Amino acid sequence: MERMPKRQRHQLLARLIDENPFMTDRELTRHLKISIQTIRLDRMELGIPELRERMKLMAERSYDSVRSLPLHEVIGDIVDLQLDKSGISIFEIRDEHVFSRTGIARGHHVFAQANSLAVAIIDDKIALTVTADIRFIRPVKLGEKCIAKAYVRSISGERNKSKVELFTYVGDEMVFQGNFVIYRSAGDAENEGGDGHADRH
Amino acid sequence: MERMPKRQRHQLLARLIDENPFMTDRELTRHLKISIQTIRLDRMELGIPELRERMKLMAERSYDSVRSLPLHEVIGDIVDLQLDKSGISIFEIRDEHVFSRTGIARGHHVFAQANSLAVAIIDDKIALTVTADIRFIRPVKLGEKCIAKAYVRSISGERNKSKVELFTYVGDEMVFQGNFVIYRSAGDAENEGGDGHADRH
DNA sequence: CTGATATTATCACCAGGTACTAATCTTAAG
């Protein structure tokens, strides 16, 4: 029986555990054909915790992700912002945003990025989405970087409302487009809309 | 030392474990002031698995939630569903959904509930949002229960598209309204839209 | 009081490890 170099075995071990974190050491011996002690030495060297620790970590992670949810205050990184004029945000589609079977991002994440930016761009204490007219032009897939560009088209037409036009691109391809009407407070607060945002310094 | 009625203790035990699923039986004895054996009998009667089982379940759930996303697939509890006809979903606004300063729900959560329902109602393997025309009628606040009602208005007009009309209420007050156009696969897959969903049996 | 139910105690056992020591195998260098 040929022996595998240690480095290579380490890589394989790490990959196996990554692929199926629920494998016991004993099960790993069957795949790697080495003794359980070596498995354990390898895990030590690689800093991979035991099965129960791994499950605990996953459980804890999922536990507080239920508490704090995936949708944060602002979805996407706002990389450029000219208040009441324009803004750009970047959002990368990851595992947790897509349907696994298709790899297509769930619509509300794409919307959330757009909505966050449309609200952030408004230069007022409180901004709330009143209406949105949106169009998903093509599905966005796992790993793609969505670049949303928003432009304020009318700063304050009637009744403290601003229009924001928004386009989301992947590369130079447009994937999403939306027209938002955002309510802006004129000093006072919560009157309309479905969204708002926090302090501005 | 006064003894607590069994029923009441069972409730308390279930609540404690629900609040903190990472508690060992030994820790529970400190809270409930009863022997560890009784804790274990109680768990048996209530069908609550041991700590390690609980962690394993959470870990597995979160693990294939990355693979197949059962948890966040649908935002809100779908309480009634007549495919290609109508559906109702309930979603309670909690801390993690609102802006802390105002207590107003962020728009994308309300949208997510609506979008999830609009997509779920379509009786096809894959359903993707193409367009949405939405209106936030009044802000939704912390603690409010959003009841979304969706109606399919045209099952398949042109090019495999269905129209879904949707209203979200808090009590008898309408807080959100939307018109969705949903693309439905006719057996094949991912062509348009920004959302999809999984199997239907 | 007596029987039923509830609670506690004890003991053996299990999975999936850690921690440590010791033996064996392999390999390369002197």
Place this chain on the structure above:
DNA sequence: CTTAAGATTAGTACCTGGTGATAATATCAG
């Protein structure tokens, strides 16, 4: 060839957080 170093395997004691079974005790209701 010999020997030292490193890699691998073996074995033992011990740990946590339990299960399962049995038995003893407590509590309460009729």
